[in-house]
Amino acid sequence: MSEKFEIRREVVVPGTPEQIWAAISAETAGWMFPSPLEIPADGSSPDSPIIATWEPPRELAIHMQGPDGWFNNLEYVVEARDESTAVVRYVHAGVFAEDWDNQYDGASKHTDFYLHSLGQYVRYFAGKPVTYVSAEGPESSSSPQAMGTLRSALGITSGTAVGDATSVEVPGIGTVDAIVDYINDWFIGLRTEDALLRFYGRNAFGGTVDAAHHLFAEGADGGSATTAWQAWLDGVFA
Template identity: 45%
Template structure:
């Protein structure tokens, strides 16, 4: 049965409103994934067939689609409200994701809500630690075994991430090829793990909780970064976690 939803979040960040605006409109993959940036006008085209319905830089952006094309969703709207704080040196952001889910409402809402928290956290990590460095983006999914109920637990074990390591701690972990990976564990809960290195944000998604494989995205800010190299390395790592060659 179709039912409306709304997921609203507010936060402050150590970035100017203009820096936040650039991050959410350039669609480079710095904290989400590369996509079509919104045309800078009301009525302009935006990602996934959506339309810009509000465009007031650097304070207000709304994009909306009423023909989403997903079997479980018919309407999708994303709104960003950005206001200055501390004389413009910081920004306050209100983000609202709303629309209509047409099926599997509880599961879809739970997944969207939890992903929202992780994506907005990644936005703040990018703004504070990496902006405006250009990004090289890669993403990948695990094999079929990565859909198992305990699949995300296996990811934590393969990283060598102790149970007691909480968000904000530094850790020496095991990355692709068995190499040591020195990182800050910037996000950790039963559904997601976020790692921040000197040059990258590496994000692990426990989508097995919603019936999909575990996924990884790499936002690489190194000057010599190569998306294909990042993708191959982490795909091999993730396949190895689940016994796939």
């Protein structure tokens, strides 16, 4: 039996409403994942039936409908707080068909991580061309101990905190020097000079430990980066 859910957040993001609007509308690959929307070059509303509200730079609403009462709605309201920050009010509402508690828990925790990554993107990389790469962990990364294994591979210990430095060797890429910008039991975020590296402990929600990275280096090769990070992730959980 399907059941409705709603997730609400209010966060302060370092940036102008215009920068944040660009991030949530056209630049989602820089902090979350690529959007299926094709945004016109002039910034006008996409020709898409799922756009419910398009009021730059203040309000964006995406409403998706399906059979049997299914829906998935995303809404953002952006308000300037001062000259360098803005408040983002976010609502995600929809329907889970089964395993409601686990799906809600996972969606809620993912929301916090994505909104944090939004802030990191706007602060450090706003407007830069991005190459998005992702890799799924092997079945062995679905175990309860998998995030501990990942932390060790990333050089993260029980005493590591946000702001600490770490480094990891990735064959095919080399030494990756990074700052820890997010860490809890479910997610790890690393920031380098030209990337946001994101690791998702979806083993806690019935999945695997996955990676999705946002590369801002000029000329980044998405194919080789995907191959390298996939091999690294497979090796960590071999």
